[in-house]
Amino acid sequence: MALIEYRDALNQAFxxxxxxxxxxxxxxxxxxxxxxxxxxxxxxxxxxxxxxLVDAPISEAGFIGMAVGASMLGLRPVxxxxxxxxxxxxxxxxxxxxxxxxxxxxxxxxxxxxIRGPANGGTGVGATHSHTPENWLANIPGLKVVxxxxxxxxxxxxxxxxxxxxxxxxxxxxxLYGEKGEVPDEEYTIPLGLADIKREGSDITFIAHGRAALxxxxxxxxxxxxxxxxxxxxxLRSIRPIDEDAILRSVSKTHRVxxxxxxxxxxxxxxxxxxxxxxxxxxxxxxxxxxxCTIDAPAIYSPEVEKLQLPTVERIxxxxxxxx
Amino acid sequence: xxxTTAEAEVSPVDYATAPINASLTKxxxxxxxRQLYSIRNFERVALKHYNEGKMAGFLHLYIGQESVAVGTCxxxxxxxxxxxxxxxxxxxxxxxxxxxxxxAELFGKATGCSKGKGxxxxxxxxxxxxxxxHGIVAxxxxxxxxxxxxxxxxxxxxxxxxxxGDGAVNQGVYYECLNLASLWDLPMIYVIxxxxxxxxxxxxxxxxxxxxxxxxxxxxxxxxxxxxxxDVYEVRAKTWTAIERAHNESRPTVLEIDTYRHYGHSVADxxxxxxxxxxxxxxxxxxxxDPVLLWRQRxxxxxxxxxxEADAINKETQAEANAAVKFAEESPIPTVEAINQDVYFEVxxxxxxxxTGRHFFND
Ligand SMILES: Cc1ncc(C[n+]2csc(CCOP(=O)(O)OP(=O)(O)O)c2C)c(N)n1
Numbered sequence: 001m002a003l004i005e006y007r008d009a010l011n012q013a014f015x016x017x018x019x020x021x022x023x024x025x026x027x028x029x030x031x032x033x034x035x036x037x038x039x040x041x042x043x044x045x046x047x048x049x050x051x052x053l054v055d056a057p058i059s060e061a062g063f064i065g066m067a068v069g070a071s072m073l074g075l076r077p078v079x080x081x082x083x084x085x086x087x088x089x090x091x092x093x094x095x096x097x098x099x100x101x102x103x104x105x106x107x108x109x110x111x112x113x114x115i116r117g118p119a120n121g122g123t124g125v126g127a128t129h130s131h132t133p134e135n136w137l138a139n140i141p142g143l144k145v146v147x148x149x150x151x152x153x154x155x156x157x158x159x160x161x162x163x164x165x166x167x168x169x170x171x172x173x174x175x176l177y178g179e180k181g182e183v184p185d186e187e188y189t190i191p192l193g194l195a196d197i198k199r200e201g202s203d204i205t206f207i208a209h210g211r212a213a214l215x216x217x218x219x220x221x222x223x224x225x226x227x228x229x230x231x232x233x234x235x236l237r238s239i240r241p242i243d244e245d246a247i248l249r250s251v252s253k254t255h256r257v258x259x260x261x262x263x264x265x266x267x268x269x270x271x272x273x274x275x276x277x278x279x280x281x282x283x284x285x286x287x288x289x290x291x292x293c294t295i296d297a298p299a300i301y302s303p304e305v306e307k308l309q310l311p312t313v314e315r316i317x318x319x320x321x322x323x324x
Numbered sequence: 325x326x327x328t329t330a331e332a333e334v335s336p337v338d339y340a341t342a343p344i345n346a347s348l349t350k351x352x353x354x355x356x357x358r359q360l361y362s363i364r365n366f367e368r369v370a371l372k373h374y375n376e377g378k379m380a381g382f383l384h385l386y387i388g389q390e391s392v393a394v395g396t397c398x399x400x401x402x403x404x405x406x407x408x409x410x411x412x413x414x415x416x417x418x419x420x421x422x423x424x425x426x427x428a429e430l431f432g433k434a435t436g437c438s439k440g441k442g443x444x445x446x447x448x449x450x451x452x453x454x455x456x457x458h459g460i461v462a463x464x465x466x467x468x469x470x471x472x473x474x475x476x477x478x479x480x481x482x483x484x485x486x487x488x489g490d491g492a493v494n495q496g497v498y499y500e501c502l503n504l505a506s507l508w509d510l511p512m513i514y515v516i517x518x519x520x521x522x523x524x525x526x527x528x529x530x531x532x533x534x535x536x537x538x539x540x541x542x543x544x545x546x547x548x549x550x551x552x553x554x555d556v557y558e559v560r561a562k563t564w565t566a567i568e569r570a571h572n573e574s575r576p577t578v579l580e581i582d583t584y585r586h587y588g589h590s591v592a593d594x595x596x597x598x599x600x601x602x603x604x605x606x607x608x609x610x611x612x613x614d615p616v617l618l619w620r621q622r623x624x625x626x627x628x629x630x631x632x633e634a635d636a637i638n639k640e641t642q643a644e645a646n647a648a649v650k651f652a653e654e655s656p657i658p659t660v661e662a663i664n665q666d667v668y669f670e671v672x673x674x675x676x677x678x679x680t681g682r683h684f685f686n687d
Pocket of ligand 1: 411459460461488489490491492493519521522523589
């Protein structure tokens, strides 16, 4: 296994899929000549040329809608949003077109696109650049929503997303692009809809996705070290489809749960998971469900304070201790 | 010399002699008449049943604009694709969809072209290169661009025709598309069906530049033209120029076609109670500028059909529409299980989880 950066794991996924399938191409602002705003597509344009790496003008609605149209004829566009926050200007194309066309046509038309790019805050770029739109999008039947926490997951999930015949919204994270992780040398894919246990434990379950899963692992290690309490960390990896079985299994084992979520709490992913647990296995709970979310306000600029707005190890432990 | 005098001296062009029209056979011309009548009668019959409360939602009638769909779609080859907005019955029938599947869709039946899941605004027939039927004003414009993009990507000689209204040209996404189409040399044809109104708002009240909408393409280095939608010959001649430009030069075109809708924006204002158009105006278009009557007369004048034969075609298409209603009425509605089918490809086709919908918050 090689130890590589998260951005390079994605890069490998693109290169492999571009080589595998002539219908795959990458499009977005600065993805080609500039190597990507976050260098995720580094070197690909040099290697694969203008046809497979397409620099688009700043026209999110135009080129995302165009990608949806192209996918109807069998192409498999992978679209980079410079920030997921900018999906708002293409919302019509994502929701009304990508999300609905299969259904409205009675299953006649498929939309095999991937929309990807950095989501979440933590980089001091202020409210308009720090959104976590997975909950906005997971609300739309027809869209799939994925969130990768590690290099391994990023590569395996991206390859699956590109091969998927539905529109997949793929959440990356600016803060994770430089994180290194083990990635196998041989080809692998990860099915959408399968959660991953990032740390085994028996006393309490932390359920998270994306960077919050890594924060949860840190919290779990501190908890074990300081109190000898073993927390299990379940990384959802995929928000929709969601791995209900894994959630119910882990909570039935530990009987206590803290949901850790970089979404806002109101109508967030954690709200959905909490409802599912209480509807399905209320009897298994030995304590109330607790949540640690991003504090419910637009992202604050002030870098030191922004770190506190996101779920922190301290906030996770504080909440966990109220139910242990 | 003033411009008006100069114009007056120019004799009107007869588009019947344009090469793409000169080669038409008698059968072709009669087929166009049949298609014009088909669309008109399909919608007349649909209107009747809509008014009887047999359909849900909106019914945006195309009556008065039939020549646009029939003229343009008559030119489509193997790699030419079509997409339009919610006023989509005319284009659907013009590309060859059957009245039965279309009527059944209006009735919300499982036998409808979209299994009763799309409705009036969302007819689809990918097998006929017909990509819908889209409900969001101008939302189809980048989808059309994507069709053109895919045609070019695959190295095919083809084009995409995307229809939009005079109201839709005021949406921002359309201008993103014009820029992209020109920048990337895409075989894209935007056909603006200028029927002078977007819902109840006249062109006068919606567009800063009122006299010509296609002209805005100048700002993107795109060739544009205006066609008189009353004349199937002219629609065909000018559309063909655009298609040839797409096929041979891979360059976009904006073609504005002047037309008029006889009914309201949708059946909700079919009786024009909103008062945004005068009765005089509507009568004038119905009596003197109706493209179906004009083509009929032209065919009689050219000796292609007799008045009796034209009447027979009218009657036959009406009978076909009535038969489509019978088919629709006798068809089953979708099952409740069908509600969460056709949402996801993998789910529908492959996984157990999909079949139960369990992984999709659907209990
Ligand atoms: C984004 C959006 N805004 C508003 C509407 C409601 N609406 C439907 S059709 C229409 C008028 C559009 O007129 P035009 O583009 O001229 O087409 P026409 O109806 O004349 O064919 C409006 C306002 C809509 N469907 N989508």
